[in-house]
Each structure stands twice: as C-alpha cells, then as structure tokens.
Amino acid sequence: MQEQLNAIIASVRDQAPKINTRADFESFKATISGPKGSLTSVMKLMGQVPKEDKPAMGKCINEAKTVIVAELDAVLERIEQAELAAKLGPAIDPSLPGVDPNRGILHPIAQVREEMVHLFQRIGFSVAEATEVDTEHFCFDALNIPADHPARDMQDSYYLPHERSVGNVQKNADEKYLLRTHTSTVQIRTMLKEKPPIRIIAPGRCFRRDTPDATHSANFHQIEGLYVDRDVSLLDLKATLDHFVKTIFGSKAKTRLRPSFFPFTEPSFEMDFYSPDLGKLSNKWLEIMGCGMVDPEVFKSVGIDPKAYTGFAFGMGIERIAMILQGVDDIRYYYQNDVRFLKQFA
Numbered sequence: 001m002q003e004q005l006n007a008i009i010a011s012v013r014d015q016a017p018k019i020n021t022r023a024d025f026e027s028f029k030a031t032i033s034g035p036k037g038s039l040t041s042v043m044k045l046m047g048q049v050p051k052e053d054k055p056a057m058g059k060c061i062n063e064a065k066t067v068i069v070a071e072l073d074a075v076l077e078r079i080e081q082a083e084l085a086a087k088l089g090p091a092i093d094p095s096l097p098g099v100d101p102n103r104g105i106l107h108p109i110a111q112v113r114e115e116m117v118h119l120f121q122r123i124g125f126s127v128a129e130a131t132e133v134d135t136e137h138f139c140f141d142a143l144n145i146p147a148d149h150p151a152r153d154m155q156d157s158y159y160l161p162h163e164r165s166v167g168n169v170q171k172n173a174d175e176k177y178l179l180r181t182h183t184s185t186v187q188i189r190t191m192l193k194e195k196p197p198i199r200i201i202a203p204g205r206c207f208r209r210d211t212p213d214a215t216h217s218a219n220f221h222q223i224e225g226l227y228v229d230r231d232v233s234l235l236d237l238k239a240t241l242d243h244f245v246k247t248i249f250g251s252k253a254k255t256r257l258r259p260s261f262f263p264f265t266e267p268s269f270e271m272d273f274y275s276p277d278l279g280k281l282s283n284k285w286l287e288i289m290g291c292g293m294v295d296p297e298v299f300k301s302v303g304i305d306p307k308a309y310t311g312f313a314f315g316m317g318i319e320r321i322a323m324i325l326q327g328v329d330d331i332r333y334y335y336q337n338d339v340r341f342l343k344q345f346a
C-alpha cells in the first residue's frame with residue numbers, strides 16, 4: 001500500500017508543473033481524490049486491512065494525503081496568481097508620472113490679465129476691486145460724466161429693475177443700479193476708502209449693450225490704473241505706460257499720446273503704440289487705452305484736495321491687448337469655450 005501511495009505522490013509531483021489552468025487542475029484532482037481517483041481507491045482498501053495493521057496504514061494514508069494536498073494547493077495557488085496577473089495586465093511603475101488627460105489652463109484672457117497685473121505690481125501698484133453691479137453715482141456722476149452722456153442711455157448700459165436691491169451696494173432712492181460699463185468705478189471707490197498716496201490697478205469685468213461683432217462683446221474686461229500723490233505729473237503717466245508697453249510688446253515698441261476727451265481726466269489722451277515685432281500688426285499705430293491726469297472735479301467728488309494732490313489714470317480693454325498679443329482676430333472666440341481654440345494657449 002505504501003508503494004501505491006508513493007506512486008501517487010510521484011505522479012502528482014510529476015504532473016503538477018504541467019497544470020496551468022483551473023479546468024486542468026480540477027480534472028487532475030478528480031483522478032486523485034475523485035470517486036474513482038487513485039487515492040480514493042487506496043483508501044477503499046482499508047476495509048480489507050487486518051485490524052491490527054489499521055493504525056499504521058491509516059497513518060501512512062494520512063501522511064500521504066497531507067503531502068498530496070500540499071502539492072495540489074501549491075498548484076492552485078500558482079494558477080490563481082496567474083489569473084490575477086492576467087486581470088491586472090502588464091506590470092506598471094507607479095512612480096512614473098501618469099498619463100495627463102487634459103490639464104486645465106488659465107483662460108487666455110486670464111493669462112494676459114495676470115501678466116498685466118504682475119507687471120504693475122512689480123512697479124508698486126496693488127490690486128483693487130469693486131462690485132460688478134454699481135450705482136449711477138459711481139459709474140458716472142462721481143466721474144464727472146454728465147447726465148446727457150450717451151453711456152448713461154438706457155440703450156447703452158444694463159440697468160437693473162428699480163425694485164431690485166443689492167445688499168452690499170448702497171444707493172440713493174432716486175438712482176438706478178447698473179452693471180458697470182467700465183472699471184473706472186474702482187477709482188472712486190478706492191479714493192473714498194484710502195488716503196493718498198494711492199497706486200492701484202483694478203482688473204475686472206464690464207458690460208455694455210454692444211451688438212457682438214469681431215471687436216465688440218457685451219461682456220468684456222478692463223484694467224484700470226490710478227496713481228494719486230503729491231506732484232504726480234504727465235511725465236509719470238507717460239513713463240509708466242511706456243514701461244507697460246515695452247514689457248508687454250517688446251523693447252522696440254514706441255508709444256504716443258493723442259489728445260482726446262474723457263470727463264474724468266484733464267488733459268485726456270488716447271495712447272497708441274507701434275511695434276516692429278507684431279506679425280501682421282507690425283509697424284502700425286494701434287490704439288490701446290484711454291488715459292489722462294485726474295480731473296480736479298473727480299478729486300472734489302471724493303474729498304481729496306486738488307490743490308494738494310495730482311494723479312493720473314488709465315483704462316484699457318484686456319481683450320484688446322490679448323487679441324494683439326495672441327494674434328486673435330475675433331473677440332468672440334474668447335467666449336465660445338471651444339477647446340480647440342483654448343488648447344492653443346496651453
């Protein structure tokens with residue numbers, strides 16, 4: 001009997017390495033321990049063994065069984081490992097950087113806004129903000145914009161219904177709320193809060209009832225600048241804006257101030273610039289902002305003494321700068337959220 005058991009063990013050891021699937025394993029196992037299996041038939045012989053030999057035989061069978069079960073368990077374990085490995089696929093190195101599906105970027109308008117903000121921060125301007133909903137007073141009156149100015153027309157601006165209340169923006173009973181038409185509101189709100197010297201830039205969203213076309217959008221962005229101190233001169237304005245243009249558009253860029261009119265600056269200018277490195281737009285004067293020396297009437301509206309202080313202000317559209325820098329010829333691309341467009345600025 002011991003010989004038969006040894007033979008079974010030998011055949012298990014011989015076959016084990018060749019068994020690679022669960023099905024093969026099950027059928028092989030059946031040939032050992034199934035109803036007609038070799039081990040089962042040896043165990044059946046126990047019935048015929050004389051009583052006194054039974055303990056010794058039983059011991060032999062149990063020992064053989066332990067060996068066989070261990071061999072079969074090892075085979076099953078190997079098969080399970082292989083199945084798991086097949087499920088997991090090829091080995092990976094988890095320390096490698098992952099596949100990047102589509103990393104987000106700042107919107108191209110925000111990219112240009114950040115560049116402009118950082119540039120002014122480096123020369124001592126800090127960022128000021130105010131609400132997008134404001135009152136007629138802050139959008140117009142305090143900026144010396146007269147009642148008959150076209151910007152105040154219902155058709156030019158977005159007014160809110162009379163009954164609407166905006167908790168964090170105070171207004172007089174007889175005036176209306178509107179979506180600010182420019183960031184110049186921030187000049188007034190800052191001068192009411194802070195004493196000179198004041199040196200701020202105010203990036204933000206503005207709204208006008210423009211019919212959208214390649215260069216107009218009802219929603220757009222501006223950056224406002226304001227510098228108020230003793231003895232601020234036109235030279236300071238020119239030098240600051242020259243620095244801005246040369247930093248953004250390259251050191252070969254040139255600027256010029258053209259006389260213009262804004263109710264809140266006197267004198268007022270449009271600033272143009274010209275650069276040899278702008279592709280299709282090279283060597284043409286391009287208008288990029290309005291600017292001027294703060295009008296004494298504006299100082300009076302915020303309680304700053306115009307005899308003691310002077311200041312300059314400027315305001316420009318961020319989209320305009322972005323379009324020139326990024327070679328975009330239609331402002332509407334910026335608002336369509338077309339990933340094919342946006343991806344180009346990654």
Ligand code: DAH
Nearest residue numbers: 182184290291292313314315
């Ligand atoms: N607020 C003006 C506009 O939206 C732009 C502007 C012009 C701003 C001259 C200024 C300035 O601060 O001094 O058209």
